[in-house]
Each structure stands twice: as C-alpha cells, then as structure tokens.
Amino acid sequence: MIPDTLVTVIVAVLGLLIGSFSNVLIWRLPRRESINFPPSHCPNCDHALAPLDLVPVLSWAALRGRCRYCRAPISPRYPVVELVTGAGYLILSLMFPYSQVGASLLGLCLLFTLLLVASVIDQETYSIPDEVSLPGAGIGLLFGLVNARTHADGLPVFAEALRGMLLGAGLLIVIDLFGSWVMRRARERSFPEAPLGYQQIALALLAGTWLGAWAGIAVGAVSVAVNLAARRAVRVPEWLTLGGTLLSLVLGTSGYGPGLILMVQGGLAAAGGMALLCGLYWWLHPIVTGQQEDDSDDYDPAAMGFGDVKLAAMIGAFLGWENLIVAVVVAIVAGAVLGVLQLLILKENRLKFGPYLALGALIALMFGAPLVEFYRRLFGL
Template sequence: MIPDVLITVFAAVLGLLIGSFSNVLIWRLPRHESVNFPPSHCPNCDHALAPIDLVPVLSWAMLGGKCRYCKAPISPRYPIVELITGAGYALLSVVFPYSQVGASLLGLCLLFTLLLVASVIDQETYTIPDEISLPGAAIGLLFGLVNARSGAADTTGLPVFAEALRGMLLGAGLLIAIDLLGSWVIRRFRERAFPEFPLGYQQIALSLLAGAWLGAGWGVGVGVLSAAANLLGRRTFRVPEWLTLGGTLLSLVLTGTGAGPGLILMVQGALAAAGGMALLCGLYWWLSPLITKTPEDDSDDYDASAMGFGDVKLAALIGAFLGWEKLIVAVVFAVVAGAVLGVLQLLIFKENRLKFGPYLAIGAVLALLFGSQLVQMYRGLFGL
C-alpha cells in the first residue's frame, strides 16, 4: 500500500510538470512552431523565462498572473491545465494502482495528456493537430502490443494489440460514417462538388461499401485501388455517393431482413474499412508535401462537412487506447455530455461554445474509469 501512495504523490507531481509542457504544446502546435526551440519565453515581450518563472502553478500565483518582465497578463489557462493534469494523474494512479497495472499506468497518463491537449487546442482554434492524434493512435497500438506480449488482462485499463487495432479502426470508422452520411444529407443528397485527388472522401465511402461485403482488409484495398486509378489516370474518377453511401444503407436494410451476411459482421466490416481508409487519408494529408490544406479548412474549395476530420482521428486515438467496447461507451458519454452541456451553454451563453473534440475527451475519460463496469453490466443484462 505504501508504494502505491508514494506513486500517487509522484504521479501528481509528474502531472504538474507534464501539464506545464502541455501548455507549450497547446501554444506552439497550432502555430506550427518547434516545441524545443526557442526556449520558453513570454509571448508578449519574447523575454526568455528563468527557471523560477516555470514552476507549475506557483510561479503564476506568485507573479499575480503577470509576466515578470513586461507585466502583461498571463492566461489562467496555464495553471488550470497544470492542476487538471496533476489531479488527473493522481486519480489514475488510485483507480489503476501501479502494483496492479505496472507500466500501463504511463499509457493511461499519456492518454489523459493527449486528450487534454487536443481538447484545449480544439476549443481555442477549432482544430486538432495531426501531431497529437495520429502519433497518439500509433502509441496506443504499441501499448497494446506490449500488453499482448505480456498477457496483460483488462485490469491494466489498456487493451491488447488486436483489440487496440480494432478500436482504432472502428473509432475512426464510426465517426467518418456519421460524417459521410450527415454531409450527404446536408448537401441534400447531391454529389460532392470538389472530390479530392488522389484519395479522399470518395475512397472512404467506397471502402465503407466494399468493407460491408468483403470485410475490412478488402474494403481498404478497394479504396486504395480507386486512389491508384486516380493517380494512373491523372484525374479524379468520380465514384457516385448514391452508389457508395446509398448502396451501404441498402445493404444494411437487406441484411436486416435476412439477406446477405450477418448484420453485425457487415457493420463491423464497413466501419473498420472506412476507418482504415480515413486514417490513410489523414496520414496522406498530414505528410504529403503537395498538400497545403485539408478538407477541414473553411474554404469554398471544399464541400460542407457534418463533422471535423480531426474528431475522426481523435476517435481513432481513443479506440487505440481503450479498445472498441470502451470506445462505444466513450461515444455514448460524449453524445450525452454534448446534449446536456450544450443545453446549459445555450441557456447561459446563448451559444454552444464547446466543440465535439472536448466532448469526446470527456467521454473517453469516463469510459476509462467506468467503461469496464458498464460493459460487464450490459453483457449480464443480455446474457452475452
């Protein structure tokens, strides 16, 4: 018991320090600045900060929330992020004691930090940097690989590799499917005016349909073949959405009436294929030197979207760390939190000030803390 108490204290202190670094990420990532250089400095006067200026929480309080050198106000967001991170790390160390979960506690704390940083950036800039979501999803898979090799059980709070991969694909797939269908409705079932080259939403929709009938792997393969055809033809070959999205919906209806493979398997294949293709698109848009903007940008060059693509990648990160079952719990919590907090904000501020990213983060933390119990309860009720 004593070692766990000491580790909780250590986790709280570590959380304060990581919270300070999180503030660096929150400020610099949206501005495409290096997180290493230049050293910490006042954003108003650019004066380098001394070590005494960088003590989490205490420096801000002792300076009265103002820069030591130019007296410009310092946002209270800085100590708030540090306190939230410290408290979050301490809570995780209590719920998942190190003596039981071992190094998985580091993964849980990392997930907490990634969710917090993504949420604050999303709230301030309406974007979620790929530098957070895509590498974060890959790290979630790595922790799953470690769990698989060690034979760790669900008590670690993290899934094994197979469940992490499944959670990542279904997380991205679920939100991109909502985005595809919602955007189709917003456009009143008209085709996209600006299909991306060589791969984009058209290939994701095609993978959704192909995955429903052929499974996740073949579904992604069909999407990749479509992108290859675009490259070889040096033009975008349109794949009509009445065929891809309409075909997927019709397939599910027919399956629900007894035709074709099992409905659950069809849905899983469709979502996993669409999620895999969406992540390939996200990786391409992030790394390609030819791309200067993505379909997330508010531009006349892109069609209206029902959901930001950053939310899709954030869901992939959450699924990689939590597995597909807790991912579903996280999405349900996010929707409920969005409804409740959205109404409260409308009543108080006359507008909804939170993006969906923070709701997803809230749902993920709740799913991490209570997801296992809720999944077990669900299985007990339905005899699964």
C-alpha cells in the same frame, strides 16, 4: 516492487511537470511553431524564462499572474492545466495501481495528457492538431503490446487496440459521410479530393460491408491507384457507395451476406482504416482542394470535423472498441445536453465535439467495464 504510494506521489509530481509542457503544446501547435526552439519565453516581450519562472503553479502564484520582465498578465490557463494534469495523474495512479498494471500506467497518463491538450486546443481553435491525434493513435497501438506483457486488466492488447482504432475512426467518419450527404440533399460532392479522400472512404465502407475490413481498405487503395494513374479525382458516385451500403445493410437484416453484425463491423473498420490513411496523407502532404471554408458558396458542408475522427481513433487504440462505444455515447449525450445549454445561455451553436469525446474517454476508462456489464445484463447479452 516499488510501493504504490511512492509511485502515486512520483506520478502526481510528474503530472505537474507534464502539465507545464502541455501548455507549450497548447500554445505552439496551433501556431505551427516548433516545440523545441526557441526555449520557453514570454509571448508578449519574448524574454527567455529562467528556471524559477517555470516551476508549475508556484511560479504563476509567486508572480501574481504577471510576467517577471514586462508585467504582462499570464493566462490562468497555465496553472489550471498543470493542476488538472497533476490531479488526473494522481487519480489514475490510484485507480490503476502500478502493482497491478505496471508500465501500462504510463500509457494511461499519456492518454490523459493527449486528451487534455486536444480538448483545450479544440476549445480555442475549433481544430485538433494531427500532431496530437495521429501519433497518439500509434502510441496507443504500442501500449497494446505493453498491456499484453503487463496483463493489465481491462486494457486492450494489440489486436484489440487495432480494432478499436479502426472502429473509432470508422464510426465517426460514417456519421460524417451520411450526415454530410443529407446536408447536401444527396447531391454529389463539388470538390472531390485527389488522389484519396472521402470518395475512397465511402468505397471502402461499401466493400468492407461485404468483404471485411482489410479487403475493403484494399478496394479503396485500388481507387487511389486509379486516381494517381488518371492524375485527377475519378468520381465514385455516392448514390452507389453510400446508397449501396444502406441497401447492403437491409439485405443483411434479411439473411444475405455474412450477417448484419459482421457487415457493420467490416464496413466501419474499412472506412476507418481508409480515413486514417487519408488523415496521414493530408498531414504529410497538405493539399489545396479548391474549397474555401470561409465562403459559404464554395465548400462541401461537413457533419463532423475530421479532427474528431482521428481523435476517436486514438481513443479506440488506447481503450479498445467496447470502451470506445461508451466514450462516444457519453460524448453524444453530454454534447446534446451541454450544447442546448450553450445555445440558450451563450447564444452560440458551434459545437466543439473534441472536449466531449475526451470526457467520454475518461469516463469510459474509469467506469467503462461496469457500464458495459450493466448494458449486457439489461439486454441479456
């Protein structure tokens, strides 16, 4: 067995190197550039960078924050991302020793990198690239298999990772569905998507409330098939789907159906599954829905960014559903507090929820178990 101390040193150095690559992702993904070609170069003069220009932190410090070839300033974000990644990997290797979690440590480090990349991009562009969140969710599921083999305490096995992924996406998409419905004052969407979109998500939510997650997703898929056959968006009214979901939960509290808890879980998981199918479809087949978000008269308002939905799915896949709930609660509290401060100090009210979700995920990863246990003892669960 490799000593934990040696692993910690190796992981910290690896973090610095991965931090350097993270800067590539942060710069290129929002600009739709290849992460492989061309090789690293100065964005100002396009001169290719030599190996000595790419040493994490040290190159930036030796060059005093300027390009060696054109003397243009280099953003301090580059060494900051590298240092944060190295420090993050170091802390993770100390909290989750290799001797206890084995290869699962690699998954936790990868999660840290994905969260950091998503947060910085969201901070700068108000968007989270699908190239980060959707493959990240799939990788989280794969590490569910690794966790089962390594018997990593507190980390989800595959079934728990799948449940966390569906509930993560479902929780945030349901907040978006009802929040957007309120913002439209219960009016129907002006721009329904075809062949699949928010209407199918809402339908899966209603069906999943009564029939369970997989049946709910199947009902949503039937609606997709109808749209494909009709070659247009066949409307599924929200007074039926969202209103029906609220009525169903009221009936659930009265003893009807499979029970309130199972109804909530089934509806959220079904909505989350359909939301991920939408996200995957829109990623692989970008479509124009007819709405222009820069024209306030020509788009359906949204209460939650769809990138946050997919990011929550990734977090749920890596951490499981209990830690996902901790992450969302921390994100909401942090977002509320820091959002008010942002409004008071910067006079800016656009909230970037991705960084708060990432912060919540890290707190849940490191302290989720004692927080969940405290909650259970507090309420006698």
